[in-house]
Amino acid sequence: MSEAEELHDPARAAAAVRTRVPARLDRLPWSRWHWRVVIGLGTVWVLDGLEVTIVGNMAGRLAEHGSGIAITTAQVTTWAAALYVAGACCGALVFGRLTDLFGRKRLFMVTLAVYLGATAVSALSWTAWFFFLCRFATGFGVGGEYAAINSAIDELIPARLRGRVDLVINGTFWAGAAVGSLASIALLNTAWFATDLGWRLAFAIGVVLGLVILLVRRHVPESPRWLFTHGRAAEAERLVDEIERSVTARTGRPLPPAEGELTIRPRGPIAFGTVARTVFRQYPKRTVLGLALFVGQSFLYNSVTFGYAAILTTFFQVPDGRTGYYFAVIAVGNLLGPLLLGHLFDSVGRRPMIAGTYLLSGVLLFGTAALFRHGALDATTMTACWVGVLFFASAGASAAYLTVSEIFPLEIRALCIAFFYAVGTALGGITGPLLFNGLVSSGRPGDTTLAFCIGAGLMVAAGLVEAAIGVKAERLPLEQLAAPLTAVTDT
Template identity: 70%
Template structure:
């Protein structure tokens, strides 16, 4: 393969995006989902294990001189800070060097940092590698979401993206149940069990890496970066596989062609101008959705184990059961509601899930603050709130990965993830840790109310600014910068003009 310096950048006309979008569902698409989507399971495992073992790490004899507030506050904030930094760093590289290279590198970073976390011997070591684990996971968000959206047909893109992002909670279920086992001191020593939980993440990560090696580069990215012939050959091969799987029946005719002026890279200035000047309403939408969901999840679920122990006297070794229940509710939300994002539509579903979860969270805060909840009923309330919130949060990633041009996609995901998560996910856990450690129900309820207010506000923004992207090609939603006839800002983007077929 020729290096980028030796490639010839020219103007081409192609139907590759239209050919990908018209494909029926196949085993090839399942390979994409399994190879790329399973990383969210690892992220869910990571976050939940730390939340579940917070009480154990602060106990005498755990091997680490930390408090539960440091684990749910400082360590959580460092993990999120690492994720924000990793998203921005790897997001830029993903747009420059391709999706495939980066989703292999980011997974390797995650694996190494998680292994080092399991070997922690001091608090500074633990905090350092929590940051680096987040650094790898943040890069995954940018590389994976951009690749998934560019490889999955437009008819299925919404539901697939939501279920993939919602699979975070399958990892949370696994992490919760795993914590019950590894925290059982009749099975593992006090300073051994929590290390095994992180070690399992490494084992699962290697399994994902084996599958991911077979996931191809995005043909859409190759088209723009001087590799049109490779993109055409890849899509030819995929079409042959899919046609054979469907009994050799002819595939539907692809849509219109587009003409692309190839380029080596897109500068920061052009990216920033596209996000802020060309699509200002979409930028406000992306920021609002990420702030709302990030504060709710990073500020509240990181401290759920501490709430159970401090307010309801649940043993630290049993909090995993409660985590498993709310995690299952979280996964059922995207699983059961995902299809509606492609049929009912993006705008009503995004706005509805955000507003409903926000209002339900206000109700939960009131019940908790007035002492009307037990550990069981609080968990039940969370299941209902997070059923809707999880679908909404997953739709935030879907939204920012499909409403901006191809050349800015990974960086847009990284930017909104980093800015929104930093606002809610770094400040949130630090504030929330102080509120829960006070032992005053009213102060903890206040944190719930802040999260509820931000979720509700984000839903109202979506009601006005969400883009009706259901069933539309990525190029129709936002014309690539390399296409010769871009569309007006924040207006429905027409398909590229028809031209000769290559």
């Protein structure tokens, strides 16, 4: 019996559900309700940027006598960084699976709680092994956030705005990085805070801000798209009714008709075998694309985030307490990329913009490597070069998360985000800090130049992959890009 025949079979008709929920969500005008979603879900990246940057900048202080923790600078910039990323990979896979099973809302509350708890305990660290454990646990929560948040955002934001909103939200990491860089300058000033106190207060800042976000996040609803694919169609319809009433009350204008209907038949949990067949057999080119984008940006960003302070202190004799100024400038450049270029991903298109940003950042980094190798840069001009590189790289990196969150079916969306994040980050984000910091710590310009060229080569390679097999996803409904596994089609 075909799926269409099953739909009209009286014995099975009740199992099939027709819905206009996706079309109703995609035709909504931008409103205060959407701002609530963005603030509740997106602002956690500010916390992530804040903490990662502070930890990177406090490496030298943690290693000082009297810091209250027995640890070396190399351990902070290499092993603590790698364990943070390893925890994020594990957390993404665990929470990604749970997000698809139990819903976006339930899990994005749990992941934030894990993140906050681990961050708070990090402030109590007294020895290297405990600090490593805390960094792994913090990363575990962050990885879960990537899966739960990106899937929820893409399912709640209208298709015509999905690209720019997703890019800006992921780019806010750098707003936190800028704040973290400046905060580290004050917190590491021993005239204001004792050597063993300032770095502990840095973690406390993240906890306080996170608690505020947790309160706002309570008001963000479950994804109606997730609800109707999990046998809760009536609840999804009621939720969209409430959203429409809220939007209409704010705008004072009637909504246009929702065009497009989807028929689905809810099913039980998706087995890993089905997930593997969908990812590797049904969408093999998209799988290659996602891995290429993630490996390139992950190597570059995890290396720079955890290692730029070491470059400044090793080659340009910048004092530990002043590296935050330079990193704040880099963070602003990263933030401006998605803010200024984001709308082009919805208008010009995904493929030209993603390929262009990856390729431009790679070419500029090759140029930076050449200038550095010939001794033509100082701390200020090196930072200026990196601002140019990361202005484009930041938009491209944010687009990597956008890509994998919109080109796979809804029922496995969070797990797909988790898979690409975990594999790409394991290859680029764990090896990146280890290799990058190992080369930088040698003190030889040639070794650091090699590290730059590896990052540039990976970005260029990812850009070429996007140019060849990128998906035209701009302004298209998620269900048109990848039909839900529960969808019923007429044959």
